[in-house]
Amino acid sequence: MTTATIAILGAGKLGTVLARLAVAAGHRVLVAGSGDPERIRLILAVVSPGAEPARAADAVDAADVVILALPLGRLGTVPAAALTGKVVIDAMNYWWEVDGTRDDLGDLHTSTSELVQRHLPDSVVVKAFNHMGYHDLDEGPRLEGATDRKAIAVAGDDPLAVATVSALVDAWGFDPVRAGSLRDSIELEPHAETFGANVSAAVLEEMLERFPRTRRGLEVTLARSRP
Amino acid sequence: MINVDFGLDTFGDVPSDETGAPVSHARSIRQLVDEAVMADELGVDVFTVGEHHRPEYSVSSPETVLAGLATVTRRIRLGSGVTVLSSDDPVRVFQRFATVDALSGGRAEVILGRGSFTESFPLFGYDMADYEILFEEKIELFSRLLTEAPVNWSGTTRAPLTDADVFPKTERGLSTWVGVGGSPQSVVRTAKYGFPLMLAIIGGQPQRFAPYLDLYRRAADEFDTTAHPVGMHSPGFVADTDEEALEAWYPHFKVVRDRIGALRGWPPVTRGEFDREVKSGSMYVGSAETVAQKMARTIHDLDVGRFDMIYTSGTQSIKDRLRSIELYGTTVIPRVRELLAEMPASIGVVTA
Numbered sequence: 001m002t003t004a005t006i007a008i009l010g011a012g013k014l015g016t017v018l019a020r021l022a023v024a025a026g027h028r029v030l031v032a033g034s035g036d037p038e039r040i041r042l043i044l045a046v047v048s049p050g051a052e053p054a055r056a057a058d059a060v061d062a063a064d065v066v067i068l069a070l071p072l073g074r075l076g077t078v079p080a081a082a083l084t085g086k087v088v089i090d091a092m093n094y095w096w097e098v099d100g101t102r103d104d105l106g107d108l109h110t111s112t113s114e115l116v117q118r119h120l121p122d123s124v125v126v127k128a129f130n131h132m133g134y135h136d137l138d139e140g141p142r143l144e145g146a147t148d149r150k151a152i153a154v155a156g157d158d159p160l161a162v163a164t165v166s167a168l169v170d171a172w173g174f175d176p177v178r179a180g181s182l183r184d185s186i187e188l189e190p191h192a193e194t195f196g197a198n199v200s201a202a203v204l205e206e207m208l209e210r211f212p213r214t215r216r217g218l219e220v221t222l223a224r225s226r227p
Numbered sequence: 228m229i230n231v232d233f234g235l236d237t238f239g240d241v242p243s244d245e246t247g248a249p250v251s252h253a254r255s256i257r258q259l260v261d262e263a264v265m266a267d268e269l270g271v272d273v274f275t276v277g278e279h280h281r282p283e284y285s286v287s288s289p290e291t292v293l294a295g296l297a298t299v300t301r302r303i304r305l306g307s308g309v310t311v312l313s314s315d316d317p318v319r320v321f322q323r324f325a326t327v328d329a330l331s332g333g334r335a336e337v338i339l340g341r342g343s344f345t346e347s348f349p350l351f352g353y354d355m356a357d358y359e360i361l362f363e364e365k366i367e368l369f370s371r372l373l374t375e376a377p378v379n380w381s382g383t384t385r386a387p388l389t390d391a392d393v394f395p396k397t398e399r400g401l402s403t404w405v406g407v408g409g410s411p412q413s414v415v416r417t418a419k420y421g422f423p424l425m426l427a428i429i430g431g432q433p434q435r436f437a438p439y440l441d442l443y444r445r446a447a448d449e450f451d452t453t454a455h456p457v458g459m460h461s462p463g464f465v466a467d468t469d470e471e472a473l474e475a476w477y478p479h480f481k482v483v484r485d486r487i488g489a490l491r492g493w494p495p496v497t498r499g500e501f502d503r504e505v506k507s508g509s510m511y512v513g514s515a516e517t518v519a520q521k522m523a524r525t526i527h528d529l530d531v532g533r534f535d536m537i538y539t540s541g542t543q544s545i546k547d548r549l550r551s552i553e554l555y556g557t558t559v560i561p562r563v564r565e566l567l568a569e570m571p572a573s574i575g576v577v578t579a
Contacts, residue, residue: 013409033412042449043411046442073356097345097491100355134409135431190492 004028006168007063009056009078010070011040013134014091018069019048021141021172028052030059034070034077057082065168067129068092072112073099075119084122087161089168091129092116093190108223111186113155126156126165127185128176136198141173151175151201153194153208155185175201179208186220187211231526231567233560234273234535235266235552236308236460239286240483243542250545255285256292258545262552263296267303269556274300275308275338275535280346283483283541290323290335297331305331308425308460308535309340309406313361314347316385317369318393321401328397338425339366340406341413360384363416366405370420373401404458407439414442421452425533426459428509433461433525440529456532459525463511463536465518465554466547472513477501479541511536515558522559523566534563 006022008015011033022029029051033040037053044051060066060082068078072092090113094105105112117125129137131153142149152174156162166176179188188194193207193214211217241255250258263274274296276289286292289307296305305327310320320337328335341362348355364382371378375396381387405417406425417424424443428436440457447454462480466472477498485495504510511518526534538551 012412016411040412042446043415043442046445047411047438093492095491097355098358133430135435138435139432192492193494196493 005030005063005065007032007054007059007066008051009059009066009068011043011053012069014129014137015067015069016043016048016051017134017138018067018091018129019044019051021137023048023050024141025168025171025173028062030054030062032056032059034074060086065089065164066123068116069129071095071098072105072116073102075116078119080120080122083120086123087164088116088120088123088125089129089165090116090125090127093130093195095190108186108220111183112189113182113185117157117182124156124158124161125182126154126158126161127179127182127188128152128154128165128169131188131192131194131197133196133198140198143173144170149173149175149200150198151177151204153177153179153188153197153204155179155182155188157181177201177204177208187217191216230532231564232272232458232533233555233563234275234304234306234458234460234533235262235271235555236275236277236535236537237262237286237539238277238279238284238537239292240283240539240541240543241285242539242545242548244545247544249542252285256295258548259286259292260295260299262548263303263305264299265549265552266556267300269553271303271552271556271560273304273306273336273533273535275306275336277308278311278342278347279344280350281344283486290320290327293327293335294330297327297334300331300334302334304334304336304402306336306402306404307338309338309342311342311347312339312365312369313341313358314351314353315365317365317372318388318391321369321372321393322395324401325395325397328401329395333397333399336402336404338404338406339369339422340408357384366416366420369403370422373403375400409436409439411439411442414439415446418443418446418452418454419450421447421450421455423455424457425535426457426531428459428461429537430504430509432507433459433509434528437529440531457529458533458535459529459531460535460537461509461511461525462540463518463522463538463555464540464543464547465513465515465551465559467514467550467554469513469517472517473502473505475547476512476540476543479543483541515554515562518555519559519562519566523563523570526563527567527570 005028008031019029031051041053065087067089069091113127140150152169154166154176169176241249276286276292293305324335324337364384368380377390377392404423404425407413408427444454464476505512
């Protein structure tokens with residue numbers, strides 16, 4: 001494994017589960033919550049043992065790959081400059097119950113990962129780990145070839161970064177499924193059939209294939225056909 | 228094995244009458260009185276009603292319902308599950324529950340929560356952006372009010388209090404829990420104030436919550452507060468046979484789950500997902516024996532001191548609801564106690 005160190009921004013339900021997966025796969029894992037690392041030291045020790053608490057800037061600095069697992073509404077707090085040149089996995093979703101109603105995040109013209117990429121112009125953003133519920137992620141890891149292995153969709157514009165993230169998905173116990181570009185990653189967002197999907201690679205591929213013919217797919221096509 | 232309490236929880240889902248039509252909110256609330264009285268007579272330990280502001284549910288004001296239950300029940304504890312403290316006034320919450328406590332002879336209990344539904348925020352003029360600070364400040368104020376001594380407090384989310392004495396006083400203090408859905412930070416906060424923890428385990432394998440119980444106990448140790456026995460609540464339904472339970476419950480569950488799921492962007496639930504949740508997840512649906520076996524396994528594995536079943540799910544018939552409560556009280560609870568007595572002691576040890 002060439003991706004040695006993983007930084008996870010966000011120490012909530014999703015961040016702590018991803019930290020467990022990363023530790024289990026043998027990575028050095030640095031997790032940053034909001035503010036003082038001391039505030040999450042005990043949480044990590046108990047819930048994600050092996051992961052180390054860190055300040056966001058320090059975690060990012062040391063990392064080969066950075067995962068964003070904080071509320072999407074707090075994207076503005078992510079230190080863009082510190083992420084220059086990094087592969088960044090966007091595992092976030094627009095969740096109005098946490099983020100409030102935000103017209104920009106709900107706009108069908110752009111996927112939320114495109115907004116993340118805009119906020120991080122000097123990083124390479126890849127969408128992954130967003131569509132599966134955190135308890136399914138927790139229960140889901142299987143060795144390669146297991147008959148009940150579940151799939152995680154990976155979407156991005158940079159083939160090398162997509163390959164890097166796909167290798168992580170595989171190493172962490174899931175089958176990676178290519179899901180197109182960042183623009184296409186709207187197919188993985190809330191209201192798409194894939195959202196919440198805890199299914200095999202074949203089934204996930206079928207869902208992605210039929211997205212354009214679903215109600216949501218038609219809404220997206222319609223919205224994007226207009227300025 | 229610690230002593231385990233058994234409860235029934237509801238949001239006051241609007242049930243169907245004998246013709247299959249949903250009843251009015253008013254009748255739905257009166258139905259809760261019948262059900263709480265039945266639970267009381269069957270020896271269920273606690274009955275809780277949770278605050279929601281949606282058409283499917285009739286309870287938006289839990290303590291008003293509890294006041295109605297207080298004078299017609301005798302032993303059962305009466306709780307809210309949860310009170311959305313973030314969008315309420317801690318002083319009023321205390322006063323209303325202290326009043327229920329008086330009416331019930333000390334049987335009131337509050338479960339404070341942030342709520343997984345957010346309808347109360349716009350309704351009462353709060354901004355979702357203040358979600359964290361509202362709960363943080365208000366739980367702190369509430370913990371001071373529980374001392375029942377004059378309170379000095381200032382913050383950003385309500386007017387300051389100077390030597391504020393709040394009435395009525397209770398006779399033995401107000402039992403207060405904190406309901407947590409899965410945020411580790413919330414578990415730590417609960418331990419910081421020394422409140423008992425109520426875990427909402429509504430999906431996935433319950434055993435995956437074991438680290439949260441450990442976190443609660445270790446955090447209490449660090450803060451030098453008391454780690455109380457932990458409670459949990461999960462949905463369930465009991466009928467005469469497994470098949471009857473599954474077939475009677477699933478259509479009603481699906482309607483509510485899909486309606487609420489659509490707001491959150493989830494696709495409709497499938498029968499396969501439902502069956503998996505019943506088999507190995509967090510739904511306790513089946514015959515009394517099936518439900519008892521599953522409850523006993525979870526209670527044992529997680530070493531919880533309280534198990535509340537969310538016994539309503541959408542527009543089930545009143546008849547099915549009553550039968551489920553009856554089976555829960557007469558058969559499931561005694562059987563779980565029996566099964567727990569036969570099991571070896573849990574590895575996790577409650578320190579309280």
